[in-house]
Amino acid sequence: MDAIRFDMPLEEALTTQRAVRRLKPDPVDDALVLRLVELALKAPTGSNAQSWEWVVVKDRAVKAQLARRNRQAWSIYGWLGRRATRGDAKMQRLLDAVQWQAEHFEEVPVVVVACLRGVRPVFPPVAATSYYGSIFPSVQNLLLAARAAGLGAALITLPLWSTFSVRRILGLPWNVTPCAVIPLGWPVGKYGPTTRRPVGDVVSLDRYGNKPWKGRAAAGIA
Numbered sequence: 001m002d003a004i005r006f007d008m009p010l011e012e013a014l015t016t017q018r019a020v021r022r023l024k025p026d027p028v029d030d031a032l033v034l035r036l037v038e039l040a041l042k043a044p045t046g047s048n049a050q051s052w053e054w055v056v057v058k059d060r061a062v063k064a065q066l067a068r069r070n071r072q073a074w075s076i077y078g079w080l081g082r083r084a085t086r087g088d089a090k091m092q093r094l095l096d097a098v099q100w101q102a103e104h105f106e107e108v109p110v111v112v113v114a115c116l117r118g119v120r121p122v123f124p125p126v127a128a129t130s131y132y133g134s135i136f137p138s139v140q141n142l143l144l145a146a147r148a149a150g151l152g153a154a155l156i157t158l159p160l161w162s163t164f165s166v167r168r169i170l171g172l173p174w175n176v177t178p179c180a181v182i183p184l185g186w187p188v189g190k191y192g193p194t195t196r197r198p199v200g201d202v203v204s205l206d207r208y209g210n211k212p213w214k215g216r217a218a219a220g221i222a
């Protein structure tokens with residue numbers, strides 16, 4: 001395999017990374033997948049515990065079982081989502097992409113499942129925060145690295161509606177929790193740009209609700 005390069009400017013990767021669900025069935029080299037996970041592991045974890053476990057799924061039979069779980073959740077979520085967003089063309093397009101992924105899940109070349117050792121603590125609430133906070137930064141690293149490598153990827157959770165079942169499918173012990181699923185492959189279409197709310201709408205100054213930058217982008221602020 002040619003040397004893997006991740007030299008895309010950070011701002012370009014951040015602004016064009018997005019959920020890419022339509023993927024070609026063409027294979028992705030193991031070395032590239034492992035490098036993505038290696039870069040994911042540069043993320044922070046609570047107490048630097050690094051209690052993650054990663055499962056790279058390439059076996060079609062295993063993918064088919066995850067696909068089944070995904071379709072089960074989609075059959076409800078999709079129906080509700082389509083109804084709730086009738087008349088919203090953008091949301092309908094997003095749901096079309098989710099549906100495409102549900103219908104082609106087995107053909108995706110690689111599905112990465114990010115897991116954590118332990119089960120989600122219930123109390124105190126901050127323990128749950130730092131539990132999930134110890135996996136999602138790494139997942140975002142992986143998504144950005146995939147973007148820089150020209151791969152398509154999306155963070156999805158619909159297949160995890162039954163963690164019991166996913167533990168069984170992947171052979172995970174009871175004390176390893178699947179937290180995120182990332183189908184990976186070469187994209188059918190193009191990346192980004194993404195649409196997001198203006199920064200000034202979501203940032204308060206000093207106290208919640210004080211929004212002096214409302215409606216504005218960072219570039220428009222002196």
Ligand SMILES: Cc1cc2nc3c(=O)[nH]c(=O)nc-3n(C[C@H](O)[C@H](O)[C@H](O)COP(=O)(O)O)c2cc1C
Nearest residue numbers: 017018019020021098154155156157158159194195
């Ligand atoms: C916690 C979480 C769970 C998600 N679960 C799913 C999912 O099950 N299926 C799916 O297609 N997308 C899923 N997404 C992807 C979101 O729909 C996507 O990030 C969002 O629509 C923004 O997409 P964009 O970056 O392309 O604009 C999930 C995202 C997050 C953060």
